[in-house]
Amino acid sequence: MMGPKGKHILSCAMNILKASGDQGLSMRKVAEAADMRLSNVQYYFKTKELLLAALLEGFLLEYAESMQVLTLPEQPSPEKKLSHLILHILKDIEKSDCAVVFKEIWAISERNSAVKKAVDEYYGQFHTMLSDELKKIAPEGCKKTTLNNAVAILLPFIEGYCITSSNLKVSASELSEQLALVLYKLLF
Amino acid sequence: MMGPKGKHILSCAMNILKASGDQGLSMRKVAEAADMRLSNVQYYFKTKELLLAALLEGFLLEYAESMQVLTLPEQPSPEKKLSHLILHILKDIEKSDCAVVFKEIWAISERNSAVKKAVDEYYGQFHTMLSDELKKIAPEGCKKTTLNNAVAILLPFIEGYCITSSNLKVSASELSEQLALVLYKLLF
DNA sequence: AATAAATTAGGTCGGTCGACCTAGATTAAT
DNA sequence: ATTAATCTAGGTCGACCGACCTAATTTATT
Numbered sequence: 001m002m003g004p005k006g007k008h009i010l011s012c013a014m015n016i017l018k019a020s021g022d023q024g025l026s027m028r029k030v031a032e033a034a035d036m037r038l039s040n041v042q043y044y045f046k047t048k049e050l051l052l053a054a055l056l057e058g059f060l061l062e063y064a065e066s067m068q069v070l071t072l073p074e075q076p077s078p079e080k081k082l083s084h085l086i087l088h089i090l091k092d093i094e095k096s097d098c099a100v101v102f103k104e105i106w107a108i109s110e111r112n113s114a115v116k117k118a119v120d121e122y123y124g125q126f127h128t129m130l131s132d133e134l135k136k137i138a139p140e141g142c143k144k145t146t147l148n149n150a151v152a153i154l155l156p157f158i159e160g161y162c163i164t165s166s167n168l169k170v171s172a173s174e175l176s177e178q179l180a181l182v183l184y185k186l187l188f
Numbered sequence: 189m190m191g192p193k194g195k196h197i198l199s200c201a202m203n204i205l206k207a208s209g210d211q212g213l214s215m216r217k218v219a220e221a222a223d224m225r226l227s228n229v230q231y232y233f234k235t236k237e238l239l240l241a242a243l244l245e246g247f248l249l250e251y252a253e254s255m256q257v258l259t260l261p262e263q264p265s266p267e268k269k270l271s272h273l274i275l276h277i278l279k280d281i282e283k284s285d286c287a288v289v290f291k292e293i294w295a296i297s298e299r300n301s302a303v304k305k306a307v308d309e310y311y312g313q314f315h316t317m318l319s320d321e322l323k324k325i326a327p328e329g330c331k332k333t334t335l336n337n338a339v340a341i342l343l344p345f346i347e348g349y350c351i352t353s354s355n356l357k358v359s360a361s362e363l364s365e366q367l368a369l370v371l372y373k374l375l376f
Numbered sequence: 377a378a379t380a381a382a383t384t385a386g387g388t389c390g391g392t393c394g395a396c397c398t399a400g401a402t403t404a405a406t
Numbered sequence: 407a408t409t410a411a412t413c414t415a416g417g418t419c420g421a422c423c424g425a426c427c428t429a430a431t432t433t434a435t436t
Contacts, residue, residue, distance in 0.1 A: 005413085021299050023210065026393065037415050039396090044413095048394065100298055106351060107295040110288055111209050123355040145358075149366045152358040153345060160348025163294060167311040170333075170340040178337045182370045193383080214423060225385055227426085232383095236424065 002054075006044050009034050010055050017055070018097050022104050027051070053114035056105055060122040063098065067129055078137040083180035085133055089158055090165075090172045099162040123155070130154055138187040150183050190242075194232050197222050198243050205243065206285050210292050215239070241302035244293055248310040251286065255317055266325040271368035273321055277346055278353075278360045287350040311343070318342055326375040338371050 002010075012033040016025050027048050031041040045051035070088065075081040093099055109116040130151045138147060157179065168175065190198075200221040204213050215236050219229045233239035258276065263269040281287055297304040318339045326335060345367065356363065 003412095021295060023299070027395090028393070038394090039416075040414055042395080046395090103291075103294040103298060106291040107209060110291060111211070120355065123352055127355055127357075148357045149363070152356040152363050153367055153370065155356065156348035156352045157341060157345045158348065159351045160344030160346065163347045164311055164344045167308065167315055168340040168343065169315075169336045175337070175340050178374065179341055182341065182374055185373060186366065186370055191382095215425090216423070225387095226424090227386075228384055230425080234425090 006054075009036070009041055009044055009051070010058060013051060013055050014059065014101075017104060018100055022052075022108055025052070049112065049114075052108065053112060053118075056108065056115050057118040059101060060105070060118050064122050064125045067126065079180050079184045082134075082137050082184060083176045086154070086158075086179055087173055087176035090161055090176060093158070093162045094165065094172065102159075102162060127151055127155060134183070134187065137184070142187055146187060150186050153186075154179070154183060197224070197229055197232055197239070198246060201239060201243050202247065202289070205292060206288055210240075210296055213240070237300065237302075240296065241300060241306075244296065244303050245306040247289060248293070248306050252310050252313045255314065267368050267372045270322070270325050270372060271364045274342070274346075274367055275361055275364035278349055278364060281346070281350045282353065282360065290347075290350060315339055315343055322371070322375065325372070330375055334375060338374050341374075342367070342371060 009030060013025065013030045016029055016033055020029075025048075027041055027045075028038055030051070031038045034041065041051075045054065067089075073084075075084055105115065105119060109119045131147055134147055134150050134154075135142070138150075165172075170178070197218060201213065201218045204217055204221055208217075213236075215229055215233075216226055218239070219226045222229065229239075233242065255277075261272070263272055293303065293307060297307045319335055322335055322338050322342075323330070326338075353360075358366070
């Protein structure tokens, strides 16, 4: 579907997006960063909108995939397991500059239906993944609505964490433990 | 500090921001929307950056203020009270188009230090406000760290809700109740 | 009334942008 | 070897942008 040149273009575009945001991203700058002529970039992506959509769809797909693969070391207790899962996600948010990209994505998605759709699919997958993980921890007969309630607390929390993390007065690890504890109680 | 003309300009600018985002906001469009000449807008706001900063700082200040004023009807139990507080905030997020503005703010704040500072102050206030509200509900001897833990769950949840709300499989009212219950348990 | 400050109007400037076009080069398929 | 598809280079176009400038008018202060 996409050759190495296409990927190279998107890679350069992502660097610019991280550094300068949606505003700073232009076809010309992408071309310069990729060491190509403008028309060449436009051969691969007819319009800026298409480039942006491909860029962000790709990012979300990749990110969702990295979540799926995520396997954590076995833990002594289900609470520990949950706590480790949450901490892992929070750390992932903190470490990479993906938080910056996500902020752009949220803004762009309001005005680009292709991106909006990709975001929706991403959160759908994320929801499923969290639900599955919680299911492993929850007791046998745990109702689906109870599971949904837990995810409905966890999912917004995770996405909001990258916005408010600098204003919280609790460490990520402490917070993970507390939230895990709280969700664990909810499931039982 | 700012006359009615200045406010009128910012009001028009906010309309454009809501409708077309940061990308679509230009001094010329603001001038047109405000029925002024470009130079006239520039008399009030020397640069686009200053206009944007004033616009978003004002928005956040106003929004923070509306939170402070927020008084809820007395509830029979502290859980109900907490649940109503959360629901009120969630509904507020859903009803107005402020979610759109916030998404722009988060993205812009990464590249505009004045906006970043305003965002930081906003979440500082928000944190304090939530902490105060929880204090009213929590038992007498509730430790400060316990309170901080509760806020550290609640605050990210609220901000993340406006991102993920469409993907949750639980209603806002149900979710408020569940979260209130969970936080209540945490405080005791 | 004089004067300073605030406000309005109209226009120009260099610069960047996305889209578009043509033509040449390379590669793959037949 | 011919042909078609893919890829590259260089350039042009109209549109929009922010910043800047000058001059006129209105409002407030003294």
